[in-house]
Amino acid sequence: MPRDGSPNPCFAYLQSIGYAVSYAHEALPAVMRGQSRLDALPVAGPYGCGLTACQRQKAELQRQKQALEQIYNDFEQPDDYANAGARLGDLLTAVSQRWYDDYCAPGRHHSEADRLQDRWIDVIGRLPQEFESWALRTFILWGRFILPDLIAGLLDGEMEYHFDNEYAEFVFQFDEYQIGERITQLAHRLRLLDAPAPLPEAHRPVRPPQCNAQPRSVPMQSVPRLFDEQEDWQTELLRVQWQDMPPDPMIPLVQGLEPRPCFVIVHLFSGRRREHDIHHWLAAWSSRTNIALTIISMDAAISPVLGNLDVRSESWSTLRSLYLQGKSRPQSLATRARRFHRLDGTRHHPSLRMGSGRGRSALLCSFLASITSRFARRKMKQTKTGSAFFLQTLWTLACHLAYGGLTVRRRAPRTTTTRTPPFGVEKRSFSSLSPAPRHHLA
Amino acid sequence: MALLYTSDQQLDAEIAYRIGTAVSSFEQIKRRLLINRHLPLCLRLQLFQSLVLSKLYFPMGSWHTPTGRQIGRLRAAVVRMLRKILAIGTATPPTSAARVLVMAEVLDPRARLAVERLLYAQRLFHHGPAFLQINLHVEHGLHQHSWLAGLRHDLRWLQGVDVQPDPLLLQDDLTELIDVWQRDTGRWRRRVRRAAQRHIFQEAMMLEVQQWHAEIFDVLRQTHYTFAPDPALLRMQRHLFPCPDCHRSFTTPQGVHTHRRRAHGVY
Numbered sequence: 001m002p003r004d005g006s007p008n009p010c011f012a013y014l015q016s017i018g019y020a021v022s023y024a025h026e027a028l029p030a031v032m033r034g035q036s037r038l039d040a041l042p043v044a045g046p047y048g049c050g051l052t053a054c055q056r057q058k059a060e061l062q063r064q065k066q067a068l069e070q071i072y073n074d075f076e077q078p079d080d081y082a083n084a085g086a087r088l089g090d091l092l093t094a095v096s097q098r099w100y101d102d103y104c105a106p107g108r109h110h111s112e113a114d115r116l117q118d119r120w121i122d123v124i125g126r127l128p129q130e131f132e133s134w135a136l137r138t139f140i141l142w143g144r145f146i147l148p149d150l151i152a153g154l155l156d157g158e159m160e161y162h163f164d165n166e167y168a169e170f171v172f173q174f175d176e177y178q179i180g181e182r183i184t185q186l187a188h189r190l191r192l193l194d195a196p197a198p199l200p201e202a203h204r205p206v207r208p209p210q211c212n213a214q215p216r217s218v219p220m221q222s223v224p225r226l227f228d229e230q231e232d233w234q235t236e237l238l239r240v241q242w243q244d245m246p247p248d249p250m251i252p253l254v255q256g257l258e259p260r261p262c263f264v265i266v267h268l269f270s271g272r273r274r275e276h277d278i279h280h281w282l283a284a285w286s287s288r289t290n291i292a293l294t295i296i297s298m299d300a301a302i303s304p305v306l307g308n309l310d311v312r313s314e315s316w317s318t319l320r321s322l323y324l325q326g327k328s329r330p331q332s333l334a335t336r337a338r339r340f341h342r343l344d345g346t347r348h349h350p351s352l353r354m355g356s357g358r359g360r361s362a363l364l365c366s367f368l369a370s371i372t373s374r375f376a377r378r379k380m381k382q383t384k385t386g387s388a389f390f391l392q393t394l395w396t397l398a399c400h401l402a403y404g405g406l407t408v409r410r411r412a413p414r415t416t417t418t419r420t421p422p423f424g425v426e427k428r429s430f431s432s433l434s435p436a437p438r439h440h441l442a
Numbered sequence: 443m444a445l446l447y448t449s450d451q452q453l454d455a456e457i458a459y460r461i462g463t464a465v466s467s468f469e470q471i472k473r474r475l476l477i478n479r480h481l482p483l484c485l486r487l488q489l490f491q492s493l494v495l496s497k498l499y500f501p502m503g504s505w506h507t508p509t510g511r512q513i514g515r516l517r518a519a520v521v522r523m524l525r526k527i528l529a530i531g532t533a534t535p536p537t538s539a540a541r542v543l544v545m546a547e548v549l550d551p552r553a554r555l556a557v558e559r560l561l562y563a564q565r566l567f568h569h570g571p572a573f574l575q576i577n578l579h580v581e582h583g584l585h586q587h588s589w590l591a592g593l594r595h596d597l598r599w600l601q602g603v604d605v606q607p608d609p610l611l612l613q614d615d616l617t618e619l620i621d622v623w624q625r626d627t628g629r630w631r632r633r634v635r636r637a638a639q640r641h642i643f644q645e646a647m648m649l650e651v652q653q654w655h656a657e658i659f660d661v662l663r664q665t666h667y668t669f670a671p672d673p674a675l676l677r678m679q680r681h682l683f684p685c686p687d688c689h690r691s692f693t694t695p696q697g698v699h700t701h702r703r704r705a706h707g708v709y
Contacts, residue, residue, distance in 0.1 A: 200577075218509060218510070219592070220508065220510045221587070221595045223552050223553050223595065224552060225602065225641070243668040244668040245668075246667065377640065384646075387647070392654075394654070394658055398659075399661055402667070
């Protein structure tokens with residue numbers, strides 16, 4: 001399709017001549033089903049791409065070498081080529097020695113008209129024409145093996161250089177020499193290709209990590225997870241002991257809520273309001289004894305907005321500010337916070353058995369990776385919500401310790417549950433640290 | 443994968459280039475999309491993941507494991523951008539980097555590296571050329587911190603996060619696992635993605651728990667309760683370092699020094 005959007009002339013022509021092809025279905029291979037398009041791209045190129053580059057290069061080199069060898073080996077030689085070659089070599093040695101003597105006789109001077117190459121040409125040119133190629137190869141071999149001995153016996157540095165130079169200039173003009181050198185180069189490159197590739201090495205030595213390297217300068221191999229590290233964290237937390245405590249604050253009366261000062265009682269996780277519940281009982285008791293009480297029962301069952309105790313809710317934010325201002329003193333806890341505690345398997349973990357004879361947690365937080373790491377996501381969400389309620393309870397208890405007040409746990413009848421209620425955990429958590437704050441718990 | 447390979451065989455140049463590319467993309471779309479309050483936060487975070495983090499982490503699967511300092515550079519860049527999206531740049535008390543990542547439901551760079559490398563390993567051993575697979579094993583034999591060594595730690599992470607413990611992930615011989623990868627039709631990808639989501643969720647749980655403990659001890663410390671040892675010095679406990687010249691607090695002593703140098707000219 002042309003880029004300007006005009007009709008495709010090739011397609012129009014094929015249609016005009018009536019060219020038609022059958023339908024061919026194109027799809028991804030079955031092994032790539034389920035992969036994205038990017039993943040389906042084969043990294044090694046299309047399937048069946050043929051020889052590798054190395055193999056192709058090797059084949060090309062062998063072809064060139066064979067062609068050159070065919071040319072190189074196409075020559076005629078005498079029947080007794082060994083003796084003939086030896087005689088030719090002797091002649092070349094003799095004319096070379098004669099030329100040197102002629103050079104020495106007039107006082108080590110040679111003329112440009114009488115070059116050493118001419119003497120060699122005279123010898124080679126006397127041979128029959130059909131043996132010329134053989135004669136040149138013999139001359140090349142003579143220059144490689146006999147001429148160096150001849151040069152060594154000259155005892156004249158200038159002449160040694162001259163002989164070498166004459167030989168090089170003369171030999172370089174022969175096709176036999178060029179072809180032979182080319183064949184040698186090709187054979188060397190083929191040997192390199194046949195040899196196994198050396199292991200890759202850095203072009204400069206790799207600096208090993210220093211033995212005294214800081215943690216941040218070595219590869220960060222392990223993936224840090226707070227979830228894995230929480231056992232260590234809790235072990236450290238267990239080492240914390242009460243050291244110094246200020247005098248216990250009194251339970252103050254809150255001004256301004258009633259015509260006269262009153263106590264504020266917050267009933268957390270109270271559940272749905274019922275007849276003769278604790279709220280009702282406290283209200284009746286206050287009217288009977290003429291003690292001013294302001295009772296706040298909070299639970300999502302009472303009001304999804306005002307009773308919401310979720311950490312991010314507005315009602316909890318307001319309640320939290322009241323706690324931090326020290327206005328909410330007595331507090332009652334229902335058993336809703338034990339939701340987290342219902343998780344099975346806590347008794348199977350050693351750190352949960354510390355300080356508890358009943359196989360329950362003595363920790364401030366009974367939240368352990370080893371028992372929750374394999375939970376499904378839904379159960380982990382429940383755990384998260386339950387642990388948040390549990391820790392909210394502990395936080396309010398800490399507020400009572402700091403600003404005064406009482407925490408009363410409304411204990412469920414034994415018949416309704418066989419599990420240790422959560423407040424036992426809280427009480428143990430604080431009382432195991434010191435006996436002093438125990439009177440805050442009832 | 444457009445990876446910058448330098449002669450010192452370190453990832454500093456690559457990381458600097460990636461951070462520059464990602465920050466450039468972030469700056470281009472910041473005002474119109476990412477910090478635009480008229481768009482819902484979840485949508486902005488999705489755009490951030492697909493338009494910015496994808497550029498930052500594009501070739502991450504082929505990286506060998508970076509050093510802690512390099513991971514820190516990546517984390518600082520991501521958190522700096524997330525603070526602008528979440529508009530918590532000037533919040534007091536300062537929010538930690540881990541908290542910011544959890545709030546945005548973004549993986550820590552090291553965990554993201556594990557995810558990317560696990561996905562890349564499956565593609566490599568499924569579709570990759572033979573010479574590359576052989577070279578990886580040769581590198582593993584010659585180098586202590588090879589790509590395969592990092593992959594083994596990533597597999598250990600996956601085994602820890604996954605719902606069902608899989609002994610195949612912890613075997614010294616990767617042959618069976620590679621066979622699984624080569625027969626895979628998409629399950630491995632889903633498995634790694636699920637593990638990443640679980641990792642984020644678990645980290646959020648732990649941060650919340652630690653936050654509650656920090657608040658409990660804060661309440662008690664404010665009313666002069668003292669503990670031995672000081673809970674503020676415990677590992678992973680929130681500990682703020684106040685500036686002696688103003689009301690601001692920082693999570694690290696280095697933060698205090700930097701602030702004093704910039705704001706108060708104290709060197």
